Amino acid sequence: MLAAVPRFLTPLALLASTAAFGQAPAAQGLGLVPLPREVQTPAGHYALPQKVSIYAAGPEARSVAGLLQEMLTALGRTASLTTNRQAAQIRLGPATGAALGPEAYRLAVGRPGVDITATGGAGLLYGCQTFLQLLPPRPTAGPLSLPYVRISDAPAFTWRGVHLDVSRHFFPVEFVKKYIDFLAAYKFNTFHWHLTDDQGWRIEIKKYPKLTTISSQRKQTLVGAQQTFKSPADFKYDGQPYGGFYTQEQIKDVVAYAKRRYITVVPEIEMPGHSVAILAAYPELACQPGPYEVWTKWGVNEDIVCPTEPTIKFFEDVLAEVIPLFPGKYVHIGGDEAPKTRWKTSAAVQEIMKREGFTDVEQVQGWFNRRIETYLTSKGKKLIGWDEILEGGIAPSATVMSWRGEKGGIEAAQKGHDVVMSPGGWLYLDAGQNPVPHSPNEPLMIGGYLPLEKVYSYNPLPAALTPAQQAHVLGPQANLWTEYITTPAKAEYMLFPRLLAASEVAWTPNAQKNYADFVPRLGPQFARLDAKKINYRVPEPLGLDSVSAQRQPGRQVFTLRSLVPGAQIRYTLDGHLPDLTTERYTQPLTVPTGQRLLVRAVTIAPNGRVSPPAELLVR
Structure with a gap:
């Protein structure tokens, strides 16, 4: 598999991209949400210094540059605005060449630094948001090594x-x-x-x-x-x-x-x-x-x-x-x-x-x-x-x-009539996140069941x-x-991480969406949510369901994984709620059949927060 190549390139573009950029990291490896339309990752890295100068051409660009300055300062960079384009490490300005839509943008990180171009301020802001996802989520000292990247992006819908x-x-x-x-x-x-x-x-x-x-x-x-x-x-x-x-x-x-x-x-x-x-x-x-x-x-x-x-x-x-x-x-x-x-x-x-x-x-x-x-x-x-x-x-x-x-x-x-698609079965984020109605492991809510994957699956074009x-x-x-x-804390619990799935529904064309691809890109976002002190719901472990089980004589084998990088999985076989004192998952879990066992597993995030349990009754 050619890791450097976006999955949506034509065969001709595939060859060109391979020739130009070789075995560069996959676009998926950048962990970007929502998924951009076109990503190229040529070999190389740029060292973003501790002191960053931002150049902006035009009033809208200067307004966006001011926001970027605030966000970089929050990440520990000493950011300032400059009128000297050559002295700037980050440059915001109008797009050249092929016309871009009103919210489209191009982002290039290379030897000269960082260039974000767009037709207007909205595109520049979105380019900045993508750029920020290339940076560590918390303040760091000294230069930052950023991968070279070329992104051309635009939204699928005008109402998001x-x-x-x-x-x-x-x-x-x-x-x-x-x-x-x-x-x-x-x-x-x-x-x-x-x-x-x-x-x-x-x-x-x-x-x-x-x-x-x-x-x-x-x-x-x-x-x-x-x-x-x-x-x-x-x-x-x-x-x-x-x-x-x-x-x-x-x-x-x-x-x-x-x-x-x-x-x-x-x-x-x-x-x-x-x-x-x-x-x-x-x-x-x-x-x-x-x-x-x-x-x-x-x-x-x-x-x-x-x-x-x-x-x-x-x-x-x-x-x-x-x-x-x-x-x-x-x-x-x-x-x-x-x-x-x-x-x-x-x-x-x-x-x-x-x-x-x-x-x-x-x-x-x-x-x-x-x-x-x-x-x-x-x-x-x-x-x-x-x-x-x-x-x-x-x-x-x-x-x-x-x-x-x-x-x-x-x-x-x-x-x-013009239409905004907001169907309750897919996009009402006040609905429950546990298949058990009014689960004691979830806060009080209106009911229903709307898991992350179902939000992601929605296509607004019937x-x-x-x-x-x-x-x-x-x-x-x-x-x-x-x-x-x-x-506010409960609002955040209901929103995240499902809002990230909804963002990809709104931004990324349906033909480019793939839940299996989204899940690993979601992982790095948890650290960003932690850095912003957002009370997201820690997702329960995946793999503890009858569909995932490998059936062998007298037993079932489950391979569990967490959506949260660096998290532990703890489990029990007697129905008790797992915690830090119960068995830690380190290898595929073998469960005997022929007796009633309630298997439960939780994710314990690096910040110590615990997910609701995934559970399965094995007979």
Whole structure:
């Protein structure tokens, strides 16, 4: 096997690359995530000195150079900006030769130093992020030996999104910025900020101050996994008031922080469903008299705003304050899970149906959405909503985010709508990471099972679409809903390492993806997560499953391995939870058959953190 050659080269390019670069290290050996499109690794190394000068040509390049300077300083380099190109070890500038896309870049490490070129600032930043993955994850002293490399790279999709729900549980500005840093490090470009829901309104609206004094606060929160309770009589609450919101100045600060990292922030203001928090402050917007309160449990609430003119005016007023805060072109209106129970018995809604000639109450939501879209369009914005917005009819210019599987996205693309693919079965990172539902070895979570490999397997371009229809797919988005995610540390546990798989889904063409290739490239990323003090979930050992077993007379043999470099594997055969005192795995594990044995194995990372157990019942 010719280790120096990218697996996607043509036979002719294969020969040329072999002739030029010989038996250089494999691209895989660089440990880059997400995988670049083209990688060449010619023989040789460059010594990056302790004191690094960065040259940048143009305003965007200088802005990116400033970020690179900060990141190199955090890695122990003494980095400075220079106007002398010849004196610089790192040079950022415009691409020459063949045209590059707006987010593409080229990275070359060779005898003259490091050159990163791109059409614009986004590509330069992505080139810098790839360059940083060539460096050790922690500060080091003295020169660094970097392998020569030539990379030409571009994203597969223009929308590479990650979502954060701050309504169910609130996260401080400092963590939101850290979240944005996660995204930038792995080349995501869209941050979907879910700001309002039944359980809390999180954005200051000056015209409606009760949204922050009342709607942002709930009196208590449900304790335990709601889906495991048989009836509301089983519900228990913590009795602790809970709340929080962002001022408009804080919103501006976060948006500016994201913009510098070429991440667009898309706000979500839920309407007409998931709106009982609004009614707690402004009950006159309901279809029937209150009182209402900010919800203290999860799920879908039948109390939603009434689609009357005062309600439409309310949302227009809210959007009038939201729009100037977010310079991106999209505003997300939610539109999902809006029960029509109250609408069906409302005289106001019946009057709308009669006036508009509607025969189905679902059409009223479509009418409502179109009213909101008309307002957004007048302000130069585009409407995006969850796939339920298709049900009542929407304008051709509306964009659909498909979350209930792929069906809504396929239908929307076939009708000519732009689509973001965000199906729950593949990209809802609040789902469980253990095949045992509500495993005692995992923190409380919403349930389901979404392992790393399944996230990685997702292809955002459904085969049911023609190439012309696939062109409407803007890209994928991973979501993090926070009903059971109460702290930044738990958010990180749910995100990582699955977010790294999602980054490759978003950046790398599906034809170039290969999970067996991804796993060894994932390994070096754990040290980077450690260096950034990210509370990732330590993956359990691989190989302890019936499919992996080598069956021999009277026994099964398991070959285990860890995804975390330098980790130990510890195991037990009696069902006890392994730890540092139990047997260490050093050779293939032989387990006798003919008796019931619960085999369990854990990964113990170099930092001492322990994975949940992998387990198998052997009979």
